[in-house]
Amino acid sequence: MTLSFSQLSLSPSLERAVAEMGYENMTPIQAQAIPVVLQGRDVMGAAQTGTGKTAAFTLPLLQRMMKHDNTSTSPARHPVRALVLLPTRELADQVAEQVKLYAKYTNLRSTVVFGGMDMKPQTAELKKGVEVLVATPGRLLDHIEAKNCVLNQVEYVVLDEADRMLDIGFLPDLQRILSFLPKQRTTLLFSATFSTEIKRLANSYLQDPVTIEVARSNATASTVEQHFYRVEDDDKRGVLKQILRERGLKQAFVFVNSKLGCARLARSLEREGLNTTALHGDKSQDERLKALEAFKSGAVDLLVCTDVAARGLDIKDVPAVFNFDIPFNAEDYVHRIGRTGRAGASGLAVSFVSGRDTRLMGDLEKLLGKKLELEALELEADKRPAGHFNDGQRAWQQPETAREERDIRESRGSRGSRPEREARAPSSRPVRAPRAPADPLFDKPYEPSLAAEATPSWEAAQKPASRLSPNIKTRKKVPALFKSAPVAPVTPVTDNS
Known part of the structure; x- marks a missing residue:
């Protein structure tokens, strides 16, 4: 009732x-x-x-x-x-x-x-x-x-x-x-x-x-939709962004296990264009309060936090919680996902499980009393350029530009006196690194030198060595301005007594 x-x-x-x-x-x-x-x-x-x-x-x-x-x-x-x-x-x-x-x-x-x-x-x-x-x-x-x-x-x-x-x-x-x-x-x-x-x-x-x-410590809200995806560590950020985009999520908690990982993930997501802030134990009180206010007001979309920093946070209407790391303590999983799906509202809890999380998943299954099925998620192809590569004949180029110029060179090379190139696949052509220009100084054969000169030019150009120390300065001669007056001889005084 x-x-x-x-x-x-x-x-x-x-x-x-x-x-x-x-x-x-x-x-x-x-x-x-x-x-x-x-x-x-x-x-x-x-x-x-x-x-x-x-x-x-x-x-x-x-x-x-x-x-x-x-x-x-x-x-x-x-x-x-x-x-x-x-x-x-x-x-x-x-x-x-x-x-x-x-x-x-x-x-x-x-x-x-x-x-x-x-x-x-x-x-x-x-x-x-x-x-x-x-x-x-x-x-x-x-x-x-x-x-x-x-x-x-x-x-x-x-x-x-x-x-x-x-x-x-x-x-x-x-x-x-x-x-x-x-x-x-x-x-x-x-x-x-x-x-x-x-x-x-x-x-x-x-x-x-x-x-x-009211409820057992291992009970999870029935209104929370829970998913466990098998994701390797290097793909977690990409999967996070993909789920946010596909689900149209405006805000979410993202939990990690360490303060260092929290700060690094927040900086990485911020660089990738997501409004993100971090909440962990090394933050000052003023920084924590500002982060919470920004998240409550909607100025921040993702709040990346640790368990200790987020314990007891009462922020309403959070649509999703992401376990970027599986918690070391299985009971922390219940606390984490308890921040979504409150007051009868629906919520989403997504956990990323890597190959090293086997023991942690076992602890979580014991706590929840059921088998947790891992789902596969196909990560969308990255639309950014795949990087730079060296074609062996030019400096580093963008892939498309290099590919176009390579095709032109191949089409030119198939004409003229070498028709056998047409039958050779492009991939079988040996790729040679560009050679540096020859240096005549090193390519010149050895020649014996002529008879040594009496005094080499470089030695003759030197100043004659001085016997004085470089720290001793010679006194300059100064001409006398006045003639010195003759000094009268001093007669010794004798005692006649």
């Missing part, structure tokens, strides 16, 4: 914001999680990417905090009451944007803090007072140590993409942050999988949680 947001009895300000965003019916994770959170229970939820997790925890938290809604300008009246922790900067920025949209008709304040940006603007926002704080663990600890925020009145904590936070190594930071919070609070944990580490984390910090699992 499909539930609508009108059945939740939300406050008029929240209902108005939800209606403006065009949401009517709840997704499965929202239908199960929102009523539980409204009751104040802890939740441990698992749902695939793009199922509406953000609204599943944002709307009930805002509804419960409406009792603190006030118009006061005093920062003391706006302490942090809800803390949302996320693993990446991009995801934190997107969740913060969603929170602002849902709370736009309330007086509840919100802000976001993450690394890679100047702390001063973030500090200014925190000093004003905010009820909802969205943050990455590292930057939040920076503000806590700088005493820019106080968390002693936090009532709700959300750990979103918790499995990714553990993979990145945020567990020590999470433990420190949670130690600053009140013991009595509501904790919500969302993860793509319920691994052993996630269950251990939930047992440590959640109190009698309600477990919600």
Whole structure:
């Protein structure tokens, strides 16, 4: 049974914001999680990417905090009451944007803090007072140590993409942050999988949680059309462009396994005339945000990215996802193709499989529980010139020009006194490289030299050797201008005493 947001009895300000965003019916994770959170229970939820997790925890938290809604300008009246922790900067920025949209008709304040940006603007926002704080663990600890925020009145904590936070190594930071919070609070944990580490984390910090699992971690959306093409590495770019052209795709994600490969592929596609940008871990925060905005606005057609950089990106209506490289981790395949075919829309997922991907494909088949058939795709002939070649008689030429001149030479050579050339195939004619002009100096036979001259001309032309060092300059003789006066002799003084 499909539930609508009108059945939740939300406050008029929240209902108005939800209606403006065009949401009517709840997704499965929202239908199960929102009523539980409204009751104040802890939740441990698992749902695939793009199922509406953000609204599943944002709307009930805002509804419960409406009792603190006030118009006061005093920062003391706006302490942090809800803390949302996320693993990446991009995801934190997107969740913060969603929170602002849902709370736009309330007086509840919100802000976001993450690394890679100047702390001063973030500090200014925190000093004003905010009820909802969205943050990455590292930057939040920076503000806590700088005493820019106080968390002693936090009532709700959300750990979103918790499995990714553990993979990145945020567990020590999470433990420190949670130690600053009140013991009595509501904790919500969302993860793509319920691994052993996630269950251990939930047992440590959640109190009698309600477990919600909408879809298995290896489930893929049924609205996504999946294709696996056998393509060698050198042909992947050509096949990518061909599929984009044949399908008439306007935008797409292109996933690669390394930051270096991401940057190289983006540059190569850009040189070939495709509006492309790269998104990987070596990009600065400003560059990442600009790339995302360009893709959302349609200024960029292809977003080439790595798994870490793209984890949690919430970009709607992406028609296709290309796995330029088969992911090393089979579960990343599910996360990748989960970015298309959302909200019931159709999507396309294309994977390029080379000869070295046998083991990775085996892991993927085990995860998905089915045999994956590889399709053959005929690559269109390249319409560009095949290159240059040397015909052995001229400098490097374009193929067509060289072929025409060769035909003319062959037709001329078939006339006259050598009719046997007509029977000889052109391909059988030996091709000789052009010979360099003869040099008489080297072709001249050896001749013995005449008797040596007494003094060779080259030796006679030399200046006579000097015995003085070249660093010693001779003093020039200067004529005397004045005659020196005679000096009187000095008479010695004797002691007569």
